[in-house]
Amino acid sequence: MLPRALVLAGPIALLGVLGCPSPEVSLLDAGTPDASIEVRDASGEPTEPDGGEPARDAGLPAPDASEPQAIDAGSCTPETKQLFCDRHGSECGPTAGFDTCARQRTEDCGDCAEPLSCRESRCRECRPDCAGRTCGDDGCRGACGTCPSGTSCHPERFVCTSCIGTCAGKACGDDGCGDSCGSCAPGEQCHAGRCVAVAPVNDGCASAIPLVLDASGSTRILVDTTLATDSHLSPSCQSGGGAPDVVYSLTLSEPSNVSLALASPMADVVPLLAVDKACPAAPQDELSCRAEGWGPYLVLERMEPGTYYVWVDDAAQRSGLFELSASVTPAEPAPPVPTNDGCSGAIALSLDSSGYATVEMDTTLATRDSSSPVCIALPDVVYSLTLSAVSNVKIRLTPPVIARPSLAVLDNCTPAPPKPDELLACQHTVVSGQPAELTLEGLAPGTYFVWAGVQTGVSRLDVQVDAPPEPPANDSCSGAEPIVLGPTGEAFIHGSTRAATNGPGTLLCYAPGHDVVYSLDLPEASDVELLLMPAPGMHAALYAKSDCVLDDPSRGGVACARSSSENVPVALNLPAAGPGLSYLWIDALDYASGGDFLLAVATKPLHVPPNDTCRTAEPLCFTNGVASVHGNSTLAHDDLPASCAYAETSADVVYGFTIAEERSLIVEVNPHERGFALSLHSDCSGRSTSELACSNDDDVLSISRLAPGTYYLAVERSAGEFDLMVRLGALYEVPTNEDCASAAPLVFDGNVAQVSSTTRWANADMPGCLFNWPEPDLVWRLRTTEPHAIRAEVVPRDLTVGLESPDLFWPIVSIRTDCAQRQDLACGYGHQAFTEASVLLPMAPPGEYLVVVEGLDASRAARGDFDLKVTLEPPQLPPANIRCSTAAPLDLSQGFARVHGTTIGAPDAAVLARCYDGPGGPTTIPGSAAYQFTLAAPARVKAKVKATSGSLAPVVFLQSTCGSQTADLNRVGCAIDQVGTGEAVAIGSEAAPLPPGTYYVWIGSSPLDRATQGEFDLELDILSPVPNDSCATAISVNLAQVVQGSTSGAENDFGKGPFSQACEPWRDCHAGGANCTTCMAPDVFYRFRPPTTGSYEVELATAASFSRPSLAVIDRSCDMRGGSCQAMAAPLRDVWDLKVPFHGVAGEDVCLVVDGCDVDWHAQSMGDFSLVVRRLGN
Structure with missing residues (x-):
């Protein structure tokens, strides 16, 4: 028999396909009549199923002749109950059917008068009938008998029984009491109470069922993959593994446009639709695929004649019922190549009387110009726009729903890539169907060229040209707005460049945008600090001159600062400015990025340090061998040249001291940053022969033996404050055990060996165990004659000495067998400076081993004193839960689970963790233990792991499928300890609760710390909802009110999307643009209503475990309807105190959004915080 395909027609709603028919009737709603179901064989001829009965869907009743045709339900008034009953011929009892609005409904048509009873919806004379019945209804409201206690009347056999079966929802199979609910037709079998085919005919390529199209070129069929096998894997849409699937063939006799849609009534599936040009198919044979929970939709245009293969599959690796729809129409002839495909054919835009122009453009056959000025290379066309007067221009490019646009404006059209001063503005979107828009204000008269690029299809270009508003009063030097300083020497200014014209910024600071001018009159010479906070979308520049002669940048001295990207604040310092007038320009780096801004000005009186020269050196006073001072090199001169200074001349201040006997010397300066140089001199001559030592790379200068005498210490830095500490101590000998060849033997007392030493004078001989660069290190060796566990512990000494103890010696200890090849068997380090570093090698066979002690990196943290203890212990076996099959179960029945575990001796996990995007991308999780838990209902889950022993730098990784190498598909949460707390916190699913099911938790080490292992505590919690998790539930805060909050457990509402560029409409506001890698972090919302108009500041202080926080201030509406992002902050590194100034208007709400970055990396951009x-100002 030839294979048959179901062809459906009539008023049946299709789930998620073209046409959007009435949602009141669904093909897949159980019990809903089909309008018509026609079975066709491969030739397209109607056939009858076995037995000669009309074909019908399994479990669905036959069509009712009284069903009306499809009606616009939205404009239809339903008939009354009486009319409904009369039309259906019902005198009594419940009646079901379609009403005159094509809606399914059931009505009770009433009771019959005595002695009549209701039979088949008619009032008839009743005759009791108890034939074959010992109980139950006699048909006339009487009973055929009663059942004794402990039994009941069987609802179908009408006999007293202790078992009552049920066939609810079943068409076949057992009723639970030994009776049958029905049998299946030949060729079918009963599966879960439904009659299904033994296996789909089209389970593979060899038996693909042809899609038979009706006269309109369409078809719609019901598909069941329940008993199918996995025969197909989409290379683009199924990286996580296949699912049961079936295949259909589609043969085209002419060039055609094909539309395909797939839907399912099942909530736990992710329908997948794929089209191949061969079966079986190679990866390059796939033409298109898509998987979406609400149903994928594919459009393939201008497909050539031939046979294609349509696969019905599932991306969630599930099976079930689906509905496939196909539509084929002849393809229109391909449009010609546009005449304006390049500069030479640019089409002039014709404006109407209101300054508006609109054109339809088709880039289907346009050239993808690699030299195009658009932001990304797309097929593009060119238009010219001529302006006769200064104008504001708005341009909008609206693409088809399946394409992305790119838009650029130039003042010169050339085939080569444009020069920077030719490209006025550029914008593109990464979301299909979203328009690209540009606004250019104050364009001078002339001809401009609009490049419009779209992937494919017909798009619309709209241009509006308007006369610009009057420029602000401070648009030029002649109207420069004076800056009025308050009593503290500070000022806060809220302004805008929107209506300004373009001044001479191109010459001064290469800033061709609109600019405004301010003047600052200083009564005396002062240091001036400027901070410019630009509005979203503004690529700002800030520059200053001591006069207003703008056509000659060499006059007056120019200080210039530009932001690295849009939204980034600009800081500019003017040391020793004044007295007298200075001029400040607020500018933009392109025409399109002007806007509002907040300018903060702070002045400080000049102070030349008294120890500016060697001859006025400040004496150092020592207490217990330590001298500490606070210094400032601002306005200092370069008196003592330093051979290691970063510049030939740099400001320095000088300190002097005298020692009466030979001592060791250690000098440390804080803050730890580039630009410092420390030099020690024997006199004030400045000759190179007088310089005894110089250091600039680690903010530490050390000399092991310094002879008695007087010395001069120069701290060289361009400008700024610092803290200096000088220590005179006992003489140190350079250690001899600096490498493997000279490793010192460990002397054991029983099973314990102890030694005290220092890395202060050690050299960096070999790469450290955590990083690839050498660090100051010392080596010891030991030999064992039987299996042992080897434990090594390093405890820093002199914890209270230093400018900032937490920033000093940070020990690392490793066990290895070969220094040359850096084969670490185990490695451990302190979670922060001056904490113990320990490591355990759980199973060490007899042999020789090396213990290496070093510092964290080539800085002050790499050098210090310590005690080393090495212990030989009985060997330890690895934990049992190191693989999927032995994952330890966690019980979440109480809403939480607590467990203590270990990774000591565990191998690397067989999963790829993209918690850390280091070199090489995702990596296996080193030394991991596995756990599993089951959710009975949707929930958000928090997994927190805290290291309790050893040097474990924990990683916690949550999976929906255990052990898969495709971590990106089945990862539901991931976190890595990157802030040195020994703690990692992951939230399962950043944006929505996890669905019911079984999940897996891997606990391991950071990929940077592959050899670290240890014990840990794991806490698993089902999270409660966060009250201010959305814009609608934002919590109000008052001025100076300190608010405690947390983003842990919140959903991601602000800035949704996989990358910051896709976070529309938040792209310009969210987390600093390029500074924030992703925008998928949990976020919470607050509202603040300024009591008066003026300048405000919001401060966010976060817990140490809250990595990469971000803070945004949004005008008026936090859902961005009518609002805009006024200011934001997102650091490039871990900073736990953010301050964002903003301008507030009395009575107008602003929204404060606490968010985070980098969730896609290590899921730790969340946690506790305080906000005020x-x-x-005044």
Whole structure:
């Protein structure tokens, strides 16, 4: 028999396909009549199923002749109950059917008068009938008998029984009491109470069922993959593994446009639709695929004649019922190549009387110009726009729903890539169907060229040209707005460049945008600090001159600062400015990025340090061998040249001291940053022969033996404050055990060996165990004659000495067998400076081993004193839960689970963790233990792991499928300890609760710390909802009110999307643009209503475990309807105190959004925080 395909027609709603028919009737709603179901064989001829009965869907009743045709339900008034009953011929009892609005409904048509009873919806004379019945209804409201206690009347056999079967929802199979609910037709079998085919005919390529199209070129069929096998894997849409699937063939006799849609009534599937040009198919044979929970939709245009293969599959590796729809129409002839495909054919835009122009453009056959000025290379066309006067221009490019646009404006059209000063503005979107928009204000008269690029299809270009508003009064030097300083020498200014014209910024600071001018009159010479906070989308520049002669940048001295990207604040310092007038320009780096801004000005009186020269050196006073001072090199001169200074001349200040006997010397300066140089001199001559030592790479200068005498210490830095500490101590000998060849033997007392030493004078001989660069290190060796566990512990000494003890010696200890090849068997380090570093090698066979002690990196943290203890212990076996099959179960029945575990001796996990995007991308999780838990209902789950022993730098990784190498598909949460707390916190699913099912938790080490192992505590919690998790539930805060909050457990509402560029409409506001890698972090919302108009500041202080926080201030509406992002902050590194100034208007709400970055890396951009809003200025 030839294979048959179901062809459906009539008023049946299709789930998620073209046409959007009435949602009141669904093909897949159980019990809903089909309008018509026609079975066709491969030739397209109607056939009858076995037995000669009309074909019908399994479990669905036959069509009712009284069913009306499809009606617009939205404009239809339903008939009354009486009319409904009369039309269906019902005198009594419940009646079901379609009403005159094509809606399914059931009505009770009433009771019959005595002695009549209701039979088949008619009032008839009743005759009791108890034939074959010992109990139950006699048909006339009487009973055929009663059942004794402990039994009941069987609802179908009408006999007293202790078992009552049920066939609810079943068409076949057992009723639970030994009776049958029905049998299946030949060729079918009963599966879960339904009659299904033994296996789909089209389970593979050899038996693909042809799609038979009706006269309109369409078809719609019901598909069941329940008993199918996995025959197909989409290379683009199924990286996580296949699922049961079936295949259909589609043969085209002419060039055609094909539309395909797939839907399912099942909530736990992710329908997948794929089209191949061969079966079986190679990866390059796949033409298109898509998988979406609400149903994928594919459009393939201008497909050539031939046979294609349509696969019905599932991306969630599930099976079930699906509905496939196909539509084929002849393809229109391909449009010609546009005449304006390049500069030479640019089409002039014709404006109407209101300054508006609109054109339809088709880039289907346009050239993808690699030299195009658009932001990304797309097929593009060119238009010219001529302006006769200064104008504001708005341009909008609207693409088809399946394409992305790119838009650029130039003042010169050339085939080569444009020069920077030719490209006025550029914008593209990464979301299909979203328009690209540009606004250019104050364009001078002339001809401009609009490049419009779209992937494919017909798009619309709209251009609006308007006369610009009057420029602000401070648009030029002649109207420069004076800056009025308060009593503290500070000022806060809220302004805008929107209506300004373009001044001479191109010459001064290469800033061709609109600019405004301010003047600052200083009564005396002062240090001036400027901070410019630009509005979203503004690529700002800030520059200053001591006069207003703008056509000659060499006059007056120019200080210039530009932001690295849009939204990034600009800081500019003017040392020793004044007295007298200075001029400040607020500018933009392109025409399109002007906007509002907040300018903060702070002045400080000049102070030349008294120890500016060697001859006025400040004496150092020592207490217990330590001298500490606070210094400032601002306005200092370069008196003592330093051979290791970063510049030939740099400001320095000088300190002097005298020692009466030979001592060791250690000098440390804080803050730890590039630009410092420390030099020690024997006199004030400045000759190179007088320089005894110089250091600039680790903020530490050390000399092991310094002879008695007087010395001069120069701290060289361009400008700024610092803290200096000088220590005179006992003489140190350079250690001899600096490498493997000279490793010192460990002397054991029983099973314990102890030694005290220092890395202060050690050299960096070999790469450290955590990083690839050498660090100051010392080596010891030991030999064992039987199996042992080897434990090595390093405890730093002199914890209270230093400028900032937490920033000093940070020990690392490793066990290895070969220094040359850096084969670490185990490695451990302190979770922060001056904490113990320990490591355990759980199973060490007899042999020789090396213990290496070093510092964290080539800085002050790499050098220090310590005690080393090495212990030989009985060997330890690895934990049992190191693989999927032995994952330890966690019980979440109480809403939480607590467990203590270990990774000591565990191998690397067989999963790829993209918690850390280091070199090479995702990596296996080193030394991991596995756990599993089951959710009975949707929930958000928090997994927190805390290291309790050893040097474990924990990683916690949550999976929906255990052990798969495709971590990106089945990862539901991931976190890595990157802030040195020994703690990692992951939230399962950043944006939505996890569905019911079984999940797996891997606990391991950071990929940077592959040899670290240890014990840990794991806490698993089902999270409660966060009250201010959305814009609608934002919590109000008052001025100076300190608010405690947390983003842990919140959903991601602000800035949704996989990358910051896709976070529309938040792209310009969210987390600093390029500074924030992703925008998928949990976020919470607050509202603040300024009591008065003025400048304010919001401060966010976060817990140490809250990595990469971000803070945004949004005007008026936090859902961005009518609002805009006024200010934001997102650090490039871990900073736990953010301050964002903003301009507030009395009575107008602003929204404060606490968010985070980098969730896609290590899921730790969340946690506890405090927030406060303060008034700036007076």
